[in-house]
Amino acid sequence: MFRRNLSPPTRLRLRQVLTAIAEAEVADELGRDDLAGVPLLAETVVVLERRLLGMPAHFAAGMVGLTLIFDRSAVLTDGAPYRLLPLAKRRVAFARLRGLPLGPLGNFTTFFDKMAPFIFWSQLEEHGQIQTVLGESAS
Amino acid sequence: MKQFSSDVLVIGSGPGGAMTACTAAEAGRDVLLVEEGSHHAVDSAPSFSLAEMDQKYRNGGLNVTFGGTSITYLEGRCVGGGSEINAALYHRPLEKTLREWQAQTQIRGFEPEALWPHFEAVEADCNVNLVRGGNGPASALLRRGAGSMGWSTREIARFWNYDGDAPIAGLSRGRQSMTVTLVPRAVRAGARLLPDTRVLRLLRDGKRVTGAVGERTVNGEREKVEFRAKDVFVCAGAVQTPRLLRRSGFTHNVGDTLQLHPMIRITARFREPINDLGYGVPTEQVDQFKPELTLGCSYSSIPHLALWMGASLGNKQARLRDWRRTGIFYVAAVGTGVGRIRDLPLVGEPLIRLPLTTADLARLGEGLLRLGQLLFAAGAEELSSPVDGAPPIRDVAALEGVARVLPQGRMPVSTIHIFSSVPMGEDDARTGTDSFGLVWGCDNLRINDASLFPASPAVNPQGTVLAVARRNVMHFLHG
Numbered sequence: 186m187f188r189r190n191l192s193p194p195t196r197l198r199l200r201q202v203l204t205a206i207a208e209a210e211v212a213d214e215l216g217r218d219d220l221a222g223v224p225l226l227a228e229t230v231v232v233l234e235r236r237l238l239g240m241p242a243h244f245a246a247g248m249v250g251l252t253l254i255f256d257r258s259a260v261l262t263d264g265a266p267y268r269l270l271p272l273a274k275r276r277v278a279f280a281r282l283r284g285l286p287l288g289p290l291g292n293f294t295t296f297f298d299k300m301a302p303f304i305f306w307s308q309l310e311e312h313g314q315i316q317t318v319l320g321e322s323a324s
Numbered sequence: 325m326k327q328f329s330s331d332v333l334v335i336g337s338g339p340g341g342a343m344t345a346c347t348a349a350e351a352g353r354d355v356l357l358v359e360e361g362s363h364h365a366v367d368s369a370p371s372f373s374l375a376e377m378d379q380k381y382r383n384g385g386l387n388v389t390f391g392g393t394s395i396t397y398l399e400g401r402c403v404g405g406g407s408e409i410n411a412a413l414y415h416r417p418l419e420k421t422l423r424e425w426q427a428q429t430q431i432r433g434f435e436p437e438a439l440w441p442h443f444e445a446v447e448a449d450c451n452v453n454l455v456r457g458g459n460g461p462a463s464a465l466l467r468r469g470a471g472s473m474g475w476s477t478r479e480i481a482r483f484w485n486y487d488g489d490a491p492i493a494g495l496s497r498g499r500q501s502m503t504v505t506l507v508p509r510a511v512r513a514g515a516r517l518l519p520d521t522r523v524l525r526l527l528r529d530g531k532r533v534t535g536a537v538g539e540r541t542v543n544g545e546r547e548k549v550e551f552r553a554k555d556v557f558v559c560a561g562a563v564q565t566p567r568l569l570r571r572s573g574f575t576h577n578v579g580d581t582l583q584l585h586p587m588i589r590i591t592a593r594f595r596e597p598i599n600d601l602g603y604g605v606p607t608e609q610v611d612q613f614k615p616e617l618t619l620g621c622s623y624s625s626i627p628h629l630a631l632w633m634g635a636s637l638g639n640k641q642a643r644l645r646d647w648r649r650t651g652i653f654y655v656a657a658v659g660t661g662v663g664r665i666r667d668l669p670l671v672g673e674p675l676i677r678l679p680l681t682t683a684d685l686a687r688l689g690e691g692l693l694r695l696g697q698l699l700f701a702a703g704a705e706e707l708s709s710p711v712d713g714a715p716p717i718r719d720v721a722a723l724e725g726v727a728r729v730l731p732q733g734r735m736p737v738s739t740i741h742i743f744s745s746v747p748m749g750e751d752d753a754r755t756g757t758d759s760f761g762l763v764w765g766c767d768n769l770r771i772n773d774a775s776l777f778p779a780s781p782a783v784n785p786q787g788t789v790l791a792v793a794r795r796n797v798m799h800f801l802h803g
Binding site: 213240242295303 | 375712736
């Protein structure tokens with residue numbers, strides 16, 4: 186498992202950036218910049234991290250590296266590391282990344298665009314809270 | 325070091341391994357069945373859920389190939405292998421396909437009439453059945469749309485026991501996977517099952533394999549293990565089988581010809597309810613364009629809809645509220661790319677280089693066009709695009725624009741059908757084994773899984789894996 190090779194400070198930083206990305210993805214899912222009261226976000230991040238670090242070691246290493254570089258690159262584009270940006274700015278910054286011709290690096294955005302929503306809605310389903318988020322009409 | 329000995333060592337407990345172990349054990353052989361993954365009950369987690377991915381999928385389902393487009397492939401890593409995690413659909417291949425295989429690599433004794441009895445045995449042993457009383461609204465929709473287009477459809481049987489049960493939503497009750505059928509039969513016949521045990525290397529002495537070494541996890545602790553056996557079957561699947569052979573020094577036509585069925589998915593929203601999870605995986609398929617293309621509908625829970633709608637669809641929450649009117653539909657193609665499997669030095673992980681070819685993209689584009697035409701004919705209001713970042717598709721003209729040129733590298737492509745990494749046949753310039761899976765240059769090492777297929781079966785491969793495995797192990801036992 187690749188996770189065994191991460192130092193505690195790197196692991197902490199990774200968790201912070203994953204939290205920031207996951208919140209932006211969930212905000213996109215729900216179409217809003219305020220996630221107050223949205224359940225199971227922390228659980229979503231935990232599972233997202235487990236998924237990322239559970240990939241084959243060479244992919245996991247690449248994804249961790251790209252995630253941390255993406256965090257730092259926001260200093261140049263938005264004036265602060267990605268994890269410290271307000272949610273609305275994070276949504277814009279990640280959407281900007283989707284629009285770039287990334288080639289093979291497109292796997293980076295695809296991973297989060299696919300896995301974060303899947304994990305979030307799976308968590309809601311598992312805990313019986315989908316209707317809380319979607320509303321009664323979803324029954 | 326813990327040591328085990330047996331007449332027959334079977335490595336891998338998926339369909340090929342389970343059939344091999346069961347048939348050999350019932351013939352009175354002393355069989356040891358070794359599986360890298362753990363042993364879970366078939367209903368230990370809901371089908372297609374995160375919990376199931378954690379328990380039963382290799383790397384949680386996140387394995388990808390390298391090429392112009394990365395293809396995500398799924399492998400089971402548990403007792404029962406892929407049979408525990410797939411849609412449990414059963415097909416016989418076309419007679420034409422079997423004859424093409426036979427000619428392609430000169431397989432002895434591979435006439436369809438010699439193979440059909442093995443398929444019949446599989447159908448009986450593994451409870452292959454059709455859904456009772458209709459197969460649900462999504463299947464009815466596919467039939468209706470195809471009918472409007474003048475195309476044929478067919479209900480596909482499943483490895484499923486419907487006795488006393490309605491089809492069960494997202495759960496595994498009724499699934500006739502290897503942990504329900506052949507693995508317990510093998511154990512009842514005296515086979516020993518050793519889960520949580522990874523074989524690292526085969527032990528070789530001249531033209532014979534004498535056993536293998538590996539490691540076993542017991543109560544969270546790893547211990548080294550050694551196996552001694554008179555005969556060894558490697559049945560670890562089309563990716564892991566060639567890896568083990570190459571690590572053990574068997575390289576002749578091993579891991580050089582991997583093929584797969586690339587698949588793309590879209591979501592479609594209708595005016596009326598079409599999504600009833602009570603039917604699990606919809607079993608209707610459009611077979612008008614087989615063998616090259618298969619069109620069908622997937623299990624469409626809210627998390628899976630969110631997965632396949634893509635990031636570009638705005639107001640997804642509102643779209644998900646309409647989940648009963650929305651389904652996931654797929655195009656599966658017979659791929660034309662041929663890939664190589666190698667182990668990455670130091671990392672110990674497979675590196676698969678497999679191109680999604682221009683012909684594949686054209687074929688998937690044709691499939692997308694056909695599927696979209698069918699869905700609009702059946703009353704779809706809106707389709708998601710399979711292309712990352714592309715807007716939804718609301719009419720046939722827009723559909724034609726997307727389908728005409730599917731882009732390399734900007735579209736999630738996945739597969740669970742992987743095969744042909746060590747093909748069988750008498751043409752030793754093109755094959756890694758003889759006509760019955762005996763590895764060239766070795767007297768007692770056999771392969772018995774989807775690696776042996778000379779080419780695509782053009783259908784879900786599990787039924788063919790089981791039938792060919794039965795044929796090969798009976799040849800081993802009885803000549």
